[in-house]
Amino acid sequence: MEQLYSQLADCIEFGKINQAAPYPPQFKGMPGADELTQQLLAEGASAGDILSKALIIGMEKIGVKFRENKVFVPQVLMSAKAMSTALVYLKPLFAQNGSDRKGTFIIGTVEGDLHDIGKNLVAMMVEGNGYEVIDLGTDVTAEKFMAAGKEHPDAVIGMSALLTTTMGNMEKIVREIKAAEPNRKVCIGGAPVNDAFAKKIGADSYNPDPQGVVEFLNAMAS
């Protein structure tokens, strides 16, 4: 079984979706995330174990490589594709047993801003690292963040902004959330955002990349 976990982790890291996929070339003809996940389940592995012993390991490796500029967005998205393939089998099992997830993360791009690639990348990495993700999309108001927060009282809220003008909205939203729920954890990111800005507006964390968000959430969850 351990061998299968490690093979699956490699498939996630290198974006090997299924046996038929010709990419990456070094995995040609080998089983991919699809077949290995099914095989693990057939051999009695739990969804939680597949998540923690394979998917999270693979996603963490690609997340670190991305942070270190060793791979770029397309390769991360290949990994995401492989991960989604595995999650197709695991999600129904998580629904039966919610505790397999490490926690819940609510994410959205702030009001006035329509950029979504960076936000999607963060959402996908967080999901691949074992969290349930509630993606509110783009142009998200304080009310929408807070309504989602009510439904998920323990969730951490994450916000993305790509323009300096929408950073103003981010400040407004963070302040509104913190005024209503001082203990709610909020993290922020996006190209023009930085640590000093996070401190100024009262956000709990700024992360320049998705892996940083995962590490922040892991620290909160532990």
Add this chain to the structure above:
Amino acid sequence: MVTTYTPVTYRFTLEELNIEVEPIYKLMGFDPDDVHEPFPEMIQNELAILAPYCNIQGGYVLVEPVELQDKTIIINGVTFEVGKKVTRYLKNSQRMALFTCTAGEGISARSKQFMDNGDMLEGYITDVIGSVIVETAMDRIHNYIKNEYSLMGENTTNRYSPGYCNWSVGEQFKLFSFLPDNFCNVSLSESALMHPIKSVSGFIGLGTDVKFIEYLCDNCNSTNCIYRNLK
């Protein structure tokens, strides 16, 4: 008195622009000499079918006189707070082309549809191609301006956009006040976001003594800026 400027507009088909893959690879972060499948094939396939999703248009108004001060540029009573860097780059401009250009709404809609269906990689590829389309279209317009004015003995600067080089993105409101409403189908939201998303705006300086200066990326810490080492 309200001054109206005569707008000049262009339309392009995707085919006319002859999009190259190198800037697409670069914007994705790759070294163009070291890109592996499936990405080149996916990009080629997408480029081959993207034409019907494009509505590529752009244009400019030529404004004069322009008054350049230490950190500001004054055009027809409107003061642009462009900052020291941009005034330096636009030094000696006698007139300026205030431009906008777009690849159209369809590309972002297609990219979003991919993403909504969970096809993030396909959505990202479409998105990046859209960015390269609008930049390539603007390169063409820039060249037309350059060629036209060089016949009259004038030079052209590089192009500069609100949101770069410490020039506030909010200054686009002033820029758009010089353009006809909904010029080239581009509009500006309250938060200074252009619609369609794949749009750019900015200034090009013209004059006998202006210089074309390459983007000085070494002095800037924005590591994944679209202009970084692209030109």
